Amino acid sequence: MAEDEIVQFDNVGLRYGTDREVLSNVSFTLFPGRFYFLTGASGAGKTSLLKLLYLAQRPSRGAIRMFGTDVITLPRDRLPAYRRRMGVVFQDFRLVDHLSAFDNVALPLRVAGVREADLQAPVADMLEWVGLAQRADARPATLSGGEQQRVAIARAVIGRPDMLVADEPTGNVDPEMALKLIRLFEALNRLGTTVVVATHDVHLLRKVPDSLIMRLDKGMLADPTGALRYPPRRVGAGT
């Protein structure tokens, strides 16, 4: 694995319990600074693949290397350091109910040990950017679905992660906000963050011309040419 490859899946399979595999022989490589869409019908295994990506799940078989490290055999007490290099937008947002929008967005910084005085401005800026500056003190229960989604996105990108993983991030917002969020992801991508967006919205794919598309079908990654597994190097990518 070359040093600049951020993620490499090699014949990865995943099954829950004794059920059939929800992911089979998934192999691909992600490079830093690239924008990836993960598509597929409902039940194709997109969320399961993302769980492997954001280290919420270990595969049943195969090998996964992230940031140059074999994360399958990595002791669990070393996983948090890798999770901190990622931002995740969950399909169901997963905001902490009793914390305000501000505190939810500040959570990754606090977990990372940022001092209170140092996080006020970045969090306020981020809330401003997603158009929620006026709702900073609001609890998630009082926010609309779209507002909750924007808080979830702000939380995922506040720490300028090396890789952003988003599960249907535009599912609950209007087209205008969806486009704005995609532009945010693109801006982040231009700064060097690898972006992986799972979506079943085919219109969204056209919004990012340079993106690469990974399509899952019944747990199998459609990669007939091997381009995802052995992608051509992009000169200067991620550097």
Place this chain on the structure above:
Amino acid sequence: MTKPPALTRAVERGLAPFRGRRAAHLLPRARLGGPMPWVIAIMVALTVLAAGGGLALDNLSDRARGDLAGSATVQIVEADPRQRDRQAQEAAAILSQDGAVEELEIVPQERVEQLLEPWLGIDNPQDTVPIPALIDLRLTDDADETTLERLRHLLAERAPAARIDAQAQWLAPVLSALSALGWAALGLIGLLAFTGAAAVWLAARNALGTNRDTIEIVHLLGGNDDQIARIFQRSILADAAVGGTLGFVIGAAAVWLMGLQFSALDSGLVAGGGLQMSDWLVLALVPVGAVVLAVLTARFTVLATLRKIL
């Protein structure tokens, strides 16, 4: 959008612990707290009572043993009063010459009658029942059987009616009972500690279940087990500190009041069971121990549960 400089510095510092008020803020207070301070208060109060009782019994037992260890009583069991008095005088003379005897006193007849008054009445009991003459002995060393046997042999010729017994021998069943009560108090403290730990274990597991979503989020954002455990530790620390203080005040007040009640009995034996300053310091360690036990139990419970998830 630029990378927040604050995060850069944090990353350079390494994984800073996520703790304190900010971390505790992650868990809704009421969910973890609930009845826990009251449970801990009751446990601490009962432990202080048991420990106070145990220490008092130990003091009483120690003092009784110390007082009686070198004491013996000579009884002259002789129906004829003149013979009895003569043998008592002879025995006292012989014993006072012996090196093993530090001091002795022939107990005056009036005092013996006084001691027997509750059983024999006040109308010259010596006229109806022969009352033995008594000699109190204080030995230089413990009143062991070898010494007593030697003294019996000394008295055998000139005071054949003399019987010598170690005073500790009379109280042996009482001391044994006190020792058993002391062990019972220790066992009770152990049970209370176990029950308290079990209560905290249940509360921590319940809180983990209730706050599972929050914990998973912190986990997925890169929070490590230690950070998450600290959140629970802090919460249980506050509960245990409040409960421990309350329990200690209640328990110590009960021990103090019971001490007053017993001292009012004005009994020599019971008066020996008072608590010393060092005993009160030991009792003051009970709530501290309860807090430590609660925090450690919460920590190990949380860590054990977290290890089951990736």
